[in-house]
Amino acid sequence: MADSLRIALAGLGTVGAGVIRVLTENGDLIARRAGRPIEIVAVNARDRSKDRGVDLSGYAWEDDMAAFADRDDVDVVVELVGGSDGPALALARKTLAGGKGLVTANKAMIAHHGMELAEAAEQAGVPLRYEAAVAGGIPAIKGLGEGAAANRIERIYGILNGTCNYILSQMEGSGADFADVLKDAQELGYAEADPTFDVEGVDAAHKLAILASLAFGTRIDFGAVDCSGISAIRAADIAQADQLGFVIRLIGLADCTTDELGPRLFQRVAPCLVAKDHALAGPKGPTNAVVIEGDHVGQLLLQGAGAGMGPTASAVVADLIDIARGFNPPPLGLPAAMLQPSTPADPAGRRNRAYIRFTVADRPGVLAEITAALRDAEVSIESLIQHGKPGEDGEPVLVAMVTHEGPEGSVAKALDLLAGSPALTEAPLVMRLID
Amino acid sequence: MADSLRIALAGLGTVGAGVIRVLTENGDLIARRAGRPIEIVAVNARDRSKDRGVDLSGYAWEDDMAAFADRDDVDVVVELVGGSDGPALALARKTLAGGKGLVTANKAMIAHHGMELAEAAEQAGVPLRYEAAVAGGIPAIKGLGEGAAANRIERIYGILNGTCNYILSQMEGSGADFADVLKDAQELGYAEADPTFDVEGVDAAHKLAILASLAFGTRIDFGAVDCSGISAIRAADIAQADQLGFVIRLIGLADCTTDELGPRLFQRVAPCLVAKDHALAGPKGPTNAVVIEGDHVGQLLLQGAGAGMGPTASAVVADLIDIARGFNPPPLGLPAAMLQPSTPADPAGRRNRAYIRFTVADRPGVLAEITAALRDAEVSIESLIQHGKPGEDGEPVLVAMVTHEGPEGSVAKALDLLAGSPALTEAPLVMRLID
CATH class of the missing domain: 3.30.70.260 (ACT domain)
Structure with a gap:
């Protein structure tokens, strides 16, 4: 068997611990599938002493994750720290500039700095992959960028935030109001202590901006996403929708037309009334679902767990297996230099x-x-x-x-x-x- | 831009004409995504004079498709002739032995001879890909073999035959009996003149045997699929199921346990009662849907058109784009020599x-x-x-x-x-x- 793919893990929260679990539990199987072992060489987190339920004794510890980029025994850095800027971005830049591959689950960073990072990866000839950044365990990036690559994409839309879908489906089931369900969701760990990014649609907007770039060959434009959340929705709205034959879901949707001024990109995250017999009315709880509409393939639906230790780690390791197999397509589907600037479409x-x-x-x-x-x-x-x-x-x-x-x-x-x-x-x- | 990926197309039926349409209509976009143009060099079909609605004048014509394997100007042969043996198999063998890549939509050939062909492809170091052979336009092979590759697969099941799903959902809607709906389906082109392979479950069994090998790392064993079809289902069964809260769907399902004698593979295609709130109750008409259950990712659902010109051609061209990008994983997920022989599981x-x-x-x-x-x-x-x-x-x-x-x-x-x-x-x- 070929040499190991040697990785360093930055961030040992839920997803980081999940990656260690996947690579430990399924290591032999993954090595056979990847054609070579995927070996964790070094890890980093804020608190070395915290019990994460995984054995770290076999890995080198770095107090400063930036040191990963300098290690000769590391091929790929896995960034699971989060945050659009700060240490995560610094690490990403240094990793790619140093000629190492990068795998990340960081949707905020890709939404804000994906263009720069894709250019850096292409320049260095190293992989940059981020399947886990969009829709958790669902192979949405792969499905869109590879599975549907023969198509002109006409529209992409879906349920991109598990917290909102959990809250909305709980409101549906219980008749309770937003604030009460949010509180329960926080207690159960389905919502963060500060839920703003989730419930105001920002997290879904990060994902949508990434999907739109991949779908339409346009430069990532997170700032242009028309974004609203679910905090204004009342139990009465849900009851009303129900009587009309609909459920309420937070939907991210993007399409693109081209006129003489170039691509006009429409990107919106907003609660919508979804007909009960539509595929997107089905997913309850923290499920995500992505609909891809292509000119030849028609409508594809990809559905699964949008977050959580196992699903997100599954996506991270899928990226690592692709890299171990030698696959290195352009991070954003097209070479970054070919991605077109777009103007926001007028929704009127x-x-x-x-x-x-x-x-x-x-x-x-x-x-x-x-x-x-x-x-x-x-x-x-x-x-x-x-x-x-x-x-x-x-x-x-x-x-x-x-x-x-x-x-x-x-x-x-x-x-x-x-x-x-x-x-x-x-x-x-x-x-x-x-x- | 790099050199073209030069392909030869064997078979110009619906799917073959669809591949020409996709590569013509979206050629520029595909070249940008693939990093190089995908160029049709030569074509073949039984009848040269037939009008297929596509312009063949730019391509060399071969009366004998076996000649593709000898052409120095062809990198990949696309086999869309069909049939498990005969000319399709002869072409596949000659293509791989001659060091050219092979893309096929031929589920019967892969189900019967996939092991031999995978070994030949690996030996020659050339790609063998067959996304279009399973579930039409849905990236099911990619989703299972790459997207879920970090997981030990626990179960795979789904709606794998569009004709049966069309007939069953028509029976549901109309209260008509099987024979009447089949006749309508034949007139509308949703069922073949000889529908045996579809309605008796053989087509779904071909696809299931392929998915099972990829999922469980076992050698393809089509002969062991426990297979029954939908011709015995009456309108009364559908009405009865409806009253109980179920719809009837033809489901292919596989799982695998291992005991001291090795893998025990369960593979069954049979009509089942699917609860109306289950994801597989949703798809109506000629839709396919595949559920992948993995130990970390949980449940993934991939759904879309299971057949037809556009969707199937989309899957064929997705394979070509992967090849153009230089991606060449083992055709069956693991090197063929590592795939284990299995014994059929006792269902008792x-x-x-x-x-x-x-x-x-x-x-x-x-x-x-x-x-x-x-x-x-x-x-x-x-x-x-x-x-x-x-x-x-x-x-x-x-x-x-x-x-x-x-x-x-x-x-x-x-x-x-x-x-x-x-x-x-x-x-x-x-x-x-x-x-």
Whole structure:
């Protein structure tokens, strides 16, 4: 058997410990599949003494992970530290510049600095792989960048954040409100102590920006993702969606058209109403699912665990096996220099049905004001439901409606007309329908 | 850009024409992704004059596809002729022996001769790839052999035949019987004029045998697949399943245990009752879906079009792109010499719930005879439904039941006890439950 692929592990949290477990438990099998053993040479973490349930005694310890890049006995550095900048980025730069391969699960770093890192990897002729950064254990990067590589990708969308999917499906099952379910999710370890990145859609936006680049041959443009989260969703919205035949899911979606000015990239993370018979309505709990639509393959669905020790470690080690087998395609599907800059697409002309929920003061004339604004903006209402009884003490009332298919610009115009109206006690919530 | 990857296409049926279309329409994009153009040099088919809707004028024509193996201007032969033996196999052997790569969509050939061909490819150091042979456009071979390569695979199962899935979902929707739906499917082109290979499960068994080898590191053993089809399924079975909360799907399933005698491989293709909330209940029409269960990644689902020009061509060209990128892993995941021979697992001890449908003469005492046999075999009945009214002219009556979870051996014993009974007017139909 050929020489080992020698790796150094930076970060021994859940995923790092998972990688050690996978490589220990399945080491023989992995060596046979990879054609050579994958050998952990050195490890690093903040706290050397912490018990991680794995035996570290056979590995060299580095207090400073940057030292990995200088070690002659390391072929590939596995970065599991996290954070878009700081030590993770410094390590990534030094590793690639030093001619070593890099495997990372760091979606924030790839979303922010993937272009630079891909260029550095290509220049050095070393692999940069990040399967674990998108959709956990699902081979989404491989499925899109290799499995669907014969296709012009028309659209990519999916459930990219397990925490949000857990919260939404729990709300569905229990009828509880967002805040209560979030608290439970935090206690169960499905949500972080500071859940902002997850529940506000930032984590999903990181993943979407990476997928969009790979799908459309455009430079990663995380800053252009139109991003909203799930914290405004109420139990009443979920009940309403249910009655209409939908569930609510946080969906990341990207497509791309080209005009005389080049690619117009649309990237949005937002809660959507997904028809109950759609494939993306199925996944409950912390599951992720990615739909790839290509001009020849049609629709592909890839689904699995979006996070967790085993699934994420599985993706990291899959990257290592590819590297051990000598596979080194361009990190972003095309050579970085070929990736095109894009302009954000104007969503005003996109046509879809929308769910709009107003929270209104309980007094006469409010409904007339809302419907007049919708009429003036040429938004056509398919169904309207005044939800719940008027509050006893003049509490706000929810008014939900579904529009006929029409341009997003019209809905935006209606909301502009209503902006500042004392009839609305909070900002309206708009969610598009996927059916 | 590097030199072209030069290919020869044997077979210009639907898939062959599809490959020409993909490489023509997306040629520039594919060249950028692959790092080099993929160029069709020569083609072959039975009838040179037939209009296939693609322009063949730029390609050399060979009346005898075996000549591809001798052409110095061909790097990879794409075999889309079909058939497990005969000209396709001869071409495959000659191609690999001559040091050229082979891409094929031929599931029958790989199921029967994959071991020999993998050995030949490894010996010559050339790629052998067959993504299109299993589950059409879905990257199932890539997902299992690369995406899940860090895992010990625990089970692989799925919907592997689009024709059967089309027929079953049409029966579901229309209440029609098998024969009528098959006729419609043939008229619509979803079923062949001779549908035996599809509806009797042979096609799915070819695919399952390939997946099982890749999953469990065992030699391909198509002959050991326990295979039954869907032709015995009646509208009444589907209605009954529906009432119980299930749909009927043709499922290929494989798992593997190891004892002192080596791997015990279980491979079965059979119609099953799939719970309506299971991921495999979702796919309607000619869709395929593959579930991979690994010890670290958990459950992955890959779903998409199982056949057709575009999807199958997409998979063929994905293989070509991998080859153009220089990727050449062992065709069966492990070097062929490492694949282990296996013994078929005895299903008698497998525990599951079963749906059993008897077709019985409409006379007193029949039910007592059946239930006595089940009791004597220690099969415990969860629910029993005498379906339909007694026939006016003493027509047979259907009696369906669902058992509690128990060993398959007990069900087999009960059926043995009833074998030859004049009470039964045809062989009982047994389908396992997946929930």
